[in-house]
Amino acid sequence: MDIKILFLCYDFMNLYGENGNIRMLEKRLKEQGANVTVDRITKGETPNFMEYDFIYCGSGTENKRNMAVEYLKPYAKDLKAAIEADKIVLFTGNAWEMLGNKINDQDGLKIFDFDVIEDYTKRLVGDAILLPTEDLKSKNIDKPFVGFINKCSVVSERKTPMFNVSMLSGDGNSPKDKMEGFVYKNFFGTGLTGPILVKNPHFLKMILKELLGEKYSEMDYKNEEKAYEITLSELSKR
């Protein structure tokens, strides 16, 4: 089975070790017998989104994220078409915020209807436990997510968040709304930074199942499972 992965802006939207997401996904797919190709594509290169089964973009500094928006603008329609065609698309950290109408005065990719306000003087940081919303649960995933959020943005309200905030020293999408991220079809957007597929093995498994279908076989990812349990327990004490 051939699976094609796109790691978008791999060299500058990779601020918090996000390379781990792609390395882990590639390794697990190979272990399941898939023939995996990973294309790392960046500024100056043309992404053909429809070619891929999985599209990923991680976090960057605010400058680099603005650079990513400018780079991706000409391809926004294609990315939207890929999302509408049920491709699995994961944008983490501040990457998913590019897909709205605006970031401050700058145009976003206008794929989804929301606005982002950034205040560089206010960083919202903290460890997080996030609980899947009904929209995410419909993908057969109900365990809490763990991770870290590090941003300076507020996202206007939307209807289908990915999570309810259980623990986060700071906020979700916007102050006190206790909602985080965005899910639409197979698009997953969350402010969680870093290798979230490593830290949340249940999420990785869900993606493996989506990608592999009947070819998927249950495996034991004991290091990731134990790391997840320990982090969840540490965070739950706080």
Next chain:
Amino acid sequence: MKKIKIFLAVILCKTIHFLAGLLGRGSSIPGAITLKIFPDILSLITLPEKVVAVTGSNGKTSTVEMIAHILKAGGKTVAYNKEGSNQIEGVTTCLLCNSTLSGKVKSDVVLLESDERFARHTFKHFHPTDYIITNLYRDQLTRNGHPEWVYGVISESIYPDTRLILNADDPLVSKFGYGREGTLYFGADHVSFDSDTNDSIYHDGKYCPVCGEKMEYEYFHYNHIGKYKCTSCNYHRMDTTWSLTDADLKNGTITINNEHTLSLPFSSLYQCYNTMAAFAAAEICGVDANVAISAMEQFHLKSGRIMTFDLKDGEKTVSGTLLTSKHENSISYDQSIRVVTGTEKDTTVMIIVDAVSRKYFTSETSWLWDIDFEMLDSDNVKRVVLAGKYCYDLASRFAFTGISEDKIGIYETVAEGAKDFAASNTDEHFVVTCFSDKGKFTSLENVTVTGGV
């Protein structure tokens, strides 16, 4: 009125400092209390002709300690803030406790380590004459923010009447001097063990910090530190006033400005930048170069974050070295790993991640994916022990290094890890961990620290 205010503030700060000293409390409290009552006190005191500030991600404290040591050797009196008091409160304590009752700082030089995030608050009240910026790395991103954000907040602490002294080899640091007359630079020339490629996990110098287009490097010293040039706007590494012109890894010597050679045990140029910054500071403060060089050699003899230990395992005693890195700081880890792989002998290495920070809580382990642990996949590394609460996060990461699973031991406690570590029969044993966790190893019953600091 102003005179009385200064008088009272100095008395108050010195008194609290004395009392806090009796209680063994930190050096921030006197300044903190004084600032509550006299918030503008820093703008009222009289500073000496030279006020040197040092900031950056890694090595601030070492650099300041080294500069202080050199200045003293050069016959200067120096007021400087000690580790942990590098925010406005600590600076206030330092300045007022070194002042006369009329608010005149008594020393020839004021030397300040400045927290990179809070320098803007301190230097609102007075401006350093010379401001040394060493490096901007991914460092404790959970607390500090990313390097470009830190760049922004440091910018707010820089005024026109301050002269900048910058690391030319760090493209983001060097940008502080972009278009700024009178800026001076230190850095390293091309040396034999430089690399043509950046082989670390990420490359923070790939895009120009000025225009965002691609940069090209002639060579890399390590990570994104090297000789760069933008392909579009011509932003480039600046010529240096203080240059490391030669470095001999085998004999442990470096040469500055083709003229001064000093002994300095090091494993990469990483450790040499503190020395270069200190040499620059010595010269601008008027210390003779030869005096500075010999002072720097002495300083290295009694410093360094390397510790040797004996670990008892039944009848057997294993002698090893503990390398202190910083958690959440991949460049500092890369450096320690380079020391481990630099030895050609058979080696066992134990990596401990138990508390991510000693100052605050976080379970964030993403930074493990920025560290080039792949370097440990080397013939002479015979065993790897991963220990501490986050040993499984480490294990996850190590599954990608190419090191075979049977060479890796995983333990939730440091004590269990130490057993495996001691049982491994190799010539060398290294422990790599952070300030926050090293005590958990050195305080084990069967461990004796034998040297280092």
